[in-house]
Amino acid sequence: MAFASDILKGRRKSPFYRAAVKTVKTVAAIAVTMLGLLFVTFFIGRVMPIDPVLSIVGERASQEMRDAAYVALGLDKPLIVQFFYYIADIVQGDFGKSLRTGFPVADDIKRVFPATMELATLGTIIGVSIGVPLGVLAAVKRGSWIDQVARVVALIGYSMPVFWIGLIALMVLYGKLGWVGGPGRLDIFYEDIIPSVTGMILIDSALAGDWTIFRNAISHIILPAGLLGYYSLAYISRMTRSFMLEQLNSEYIITARVKGMSEAAVIWKHAFGNIKVQLITVIALSYAGLLEGSVLTEIIFAWPGIGSYITTSLLSADMNAVMGGTVVVGLVFVLLNIFSDLLYKFFDPRAK
Amino acid sequence: MNQFRSFTLGAAIALAAGVTTLPAVAETPANMLVIANRIDDITTLDPAQSFEFAGSDVNRNIYSKLVGFDPADLTGGYIPALADSWTVSEDGMTITFTMREGVTFESGNAVTAKDAEYSLRRAVMLNKTPSFILTQFGFTADNVGETIVADGNTLSITTDQRYATSFVLNCLTSTIGSIVDSKVVMEHEVDGDMGNEWLRTNTAGSGAYTLGSWKPNESVTLVSNPDFFRGAPAMERVVVRNIQESSTQRLLLERGDIDVARNLNPEDVAGITGADGIAVDSELRGRLMYISMNQKSEILSNPKVVEALKYLIDYEGMQDSFLNGQYTVHQAFLPRTYLGEIADKPFSLNLAKAKELLAEAGYADGFEIGIVVREAQERIEIAQSIQNTFGQAGITVNITVGTGKQILGVYRAREHDIYVGAWGPDYPDPNTNAGTFAFNPVNTDEAGATGLLAWRNAWDIPAMSEATLAAVVENDRDTRAAMYEALQREHQQTSPFAVMFQKIEQTGRGANVQGLSLGGAITAVSYWTVTK
Numbered sequence: 001m002a003f004a005s006d007i008l009k010g011r012r013k014s015p016f017y018r019a020a021v022k023t024v025k026t027v028a029a030i031a032v033t034m035l036g037l038l039f040v041t042f043f044i045g046r047v048m049p050i051d052p053v054l055s056i057v058g059e060r061a062s063q064e065m066r067d068a069a070y071v072a073l074g075l076d077k078p079l080i081v082q083f084f085y086y087i088a089d090i091v092q093g094d095f096g097k098s099l100r101t102g103f104p105v106a107d108d109i110k111r112v113f114p115a116t117m118e119l120a121t122l123g124t125i126i127g128v129s130i131g132v133p134l135g136v137l138a139a140v141k142r143g144s145w146i147d148q149v150a151r152v153v154a155l156i157g158y159s160m161p162v163f164w165i166g167l168i169a170l171m172v173l174y175g176k177l178g179w180v181g182g183p184g185r186l187d188i189f190y191e192d193i194i195p196s197v198t199g200m201i202l203i204d205s206a207l208a209g210d211w212t213i214f215r216n217a218i219s220h221i222i223l224p225a226g227l228l229g230y231y232s233l234a235y236i237s238r239m240t241r242s243f244m245l246e247q248l249n250s251e252y253i254i255t256a257r258v259k260g261m262s263e264a265a266v267i268w269k270h271a272f273g274n275i276k277v278q279l280i281t282v283i284a285l286s287y288a289g290l291l292e293g294s295v296l297t298e299i300i301f302a303w304p305g306i307g308s309y310i311t312t313s314l315l316s317a318d319m320n321a322v323m324g325g326t327v328v329v330g331l332v333f334v335l336l337n338i339f340s341d342l343l344y345k346f347f348d349p350r351a352k
Numbered sequence: 353m354n355q356f357r358s359f360t361l362g363a364a365i366a367l368a369a370g371v372t373t374l375p376a377v378a379e380t381p382a383n384m385l386v387i388a389n390r391i392d393d394i395t396t397l398d399p400a401q402s403f404e405f406a407g408s409d410v411n412r413n414i415y416s417k418l419v420g421f422d423p424a425d426l427t428g429g430y431i432p433a434l435a436d437s438w439t440v441s442e443d444g445m446t447i448t449f450t451m452r453e454g455v456t457f458e459s460g461n462a463v464t465a466k467d468a469e470y471s472l473r474r475a476v477m478l479n480k481t482p483s484f485i486l487t488q489f490g491f492t493a494d495n496v497g498e499t500i501v502a503d504g505n506t507l508s509i510t511t512d513q514r515y516a517t518s519f520v521l522n523c524l525t526s527t528i529g530s531i532v533d534s535k536v537v538m539e540h541e542v543d544g545d546m547g548n549e550w551l552r553t554n555t556a557g558s559g560a561y562t563l564g565s566w567k568p569n570e571s572v573t574l575v576s577n578p579d580f581f582r583g584a585p586a587m588e589r590v591v592v593r594n595i596q597e598s599s600t601q602r603l604l605l606e607r608g609d610i611d612v613a614r615n616l617n618p619e620d621v622a623g624i625t626g627a628d629g630i631a632v633d634s635e636l637r638g639r640l641m642y643i644s645m646n647q648k649s650e651i652l653s654n655p656k657v658v659e660a661l662k663y664l665i666d667y668e669g670m671q672d673s674f675l676n677g678q679y680t681v682h683q684a685f686l687p688r689t690y691l692g693e694i695a696d697k698p699f700s701l702n703l704a705k706a707k708e709l710l711a712e713a714g715y716a717d718g719f720e721i722g723i724v725v726r727e728a729q730e731r732i733e734i735a736q737s738i739q740n741t742f743g744q745a746g747i748t749v750n751i752t753v754g755t756g757k758q759i760l761g762v763y764r765a766r767e768h769d770i771y772v773g774a775w776g777p778d779y780p781d782p783n784t785n786a787g788t789f790a791f792n793p794v795n796t797d798e799a800g801a802t803g804l805l806a807w808r809n810a811w812d813i814p815a816m817s818e819a820t821l822a823a824v825v826e827n828d829r830d831t832r833a834a835m836y837e838a839l840q841r842e843h844q845q846t847s848p849f850a851v852m853f854q855k856i857e858q859t860g861r862g863a864n865v866q867g868l869s870l871g872g873a874i875t876a877v878s879y880w881t882v883t884k
Contacts, residue, residue, distance in 0.1 A: 051757035101568030
């Protein structure tokens, strides 16, 4: 018996076994999270006082047509049965058909999500590349004019409504000056020219080597991405500043300075090195927020992304589309979470 | 701090480079028409099922019908389209169409009487929402074999009784009268759906355009059909982009990136009026705004009260304030430009007169009443304006706002007091509105005629229902128009409906764009007449 328990102990300690357990646990966590998400969305969707039948057959349809549509949607079955049917379909990758567009929801999402992804990624790159240095600078020069400017910039970002800044920016930079492209992802005569590989026009046009279209796409995306970037910059710079202040006030920084280290090494190697992990969480959260799709930005810039897709679907009681969209957004959150967990290990020596 | 400086500088340069290497002001190509519109209501392109505005706009340009309207002369009535001519039998029940020769579908197949037979039978048999436009003539899935019959180059349709020929032909101009390519559609049939699923996203027509692409919520692209029987359209590509925001549409128009902006709000219309190279058009559309008073209510069934309330609505005030540029005062159940239209406006806000009528009715001190309204901005504002003016006569109004499902449920169940509603005609014949505002043969709850507005308001009108039916079978066009005029004048005075407004659509367009017709109150947009 002692022998067997030794084997068990040994196996428990083997890295392969631990990795397997970890993977199973992660997958189970994702599954449970997604199930909970679906459950809540499904029941909220069903108790909302909007009528999918009405949006299919219209206000004038006869009672028979309404009844037929009601049965065809499976609404005559008990709620819990409907839910299980839905889960069974989703497990097979079938999100059902969008009532509003008539296309499978999976196809719709394949079309709208890359648009949001492209916008959110560029927005986050802008937010991080300006927000992080700005936050560090504000902390280092605490109380100086730079700190004040950074504070005002962030405050404006926090408090100005996005549609207002978006419209003003459009009016000035596109309407008056013509420096950037207008609403939409491309000029209309450039549409449907390059083959869609990833659905992200910047990448697709680069793959196709069509730099005219690439430049045109840049001119269209720069303003909405800049806007989203500004909002995430506001958040990221404030968080970076407070993380940095905490470190800069620590005793080890004084020690480092007393040892005669260069100021750059003190700031970047010691202080910044220690806030990386926290910063990753902040950036991942902000990125996930943008990936949900920013409804107002999408509407103002006529950007066919997932935010306006879910919203318009919700307004017309297209629950298949809403649920499909919610699942994708939920998955993004969970995956980003896992990804940032992995990054912790990379940056935090203790986690190794 | 050199690191910061070089970093931020680098970022700034990268941004500036992206921005400044752009081309200057754009202009749409000469053979391309670019339109901004809200097109998120398209659910299907199948003409036997499509019943929404944006869908009708697409269908009118892709499919031809037996008869159609001339976009340049919409009040002139129907003209020959795929049918060259037609004759009506002695008993008035059978119309025989002779097909136009030499017209082809986008597939290259010839348009034949057989295709027409298939298309109309299909619309009846599929029995989708708009099918009533055809089945009201007595066509059923069981009898189409005998009632809709092709013979050589002719197609005969036989109705269940005599109807005004103008009534039947007007109905055949609507989307559901579209002629589809029977061979192509049948090739794509799945499980006996007569190609319904395939035609949702594909087209098989013989119109001025074919479908280039449809990306839901994003854009619709049409490509011209050089063999169109009325001549090749000047605009070889038409792109309709889904742009929700009025101010966004305005910016695009001002920059010359689009030719036409269809959803400008009054502020933006005012902003571009008089601008260089931009013109603004106003076109009457079919939608009406009305309030209706449930005759089950003891107070509202008093004719004096109904009359008084019609004098307690600030028609002009609403038109000139929050409805400015979107609705115009109109007080009859037929939208203007329909056969039999009248422009009489007998009612205006008149507090003294209303109080007098209320006193005669025994309600000198007013009463309390409810208004139900759907959660649409303009309708809520109308309800609030009415609440205010009713209040001046001592009437306390309780407004209930709800979703479409809730409010429609109350309305269909006849449980409202006063309903603020909108009504759009379904097909371009006066019966579309007469048959609902002025027709209610059986007023009992059991009749359940939820589709009839007169029934929803429990308005019992056996005599007027007869008059409405009589107008449907009158063959002389002028006599028929006169019948509708008389019907509306009586309706204005006696009905529990106060029709208040008719929709106007204001369109901003590049001054170089000529010949665009949105279709007025009776049909949809046509692109084949546009030149630049």
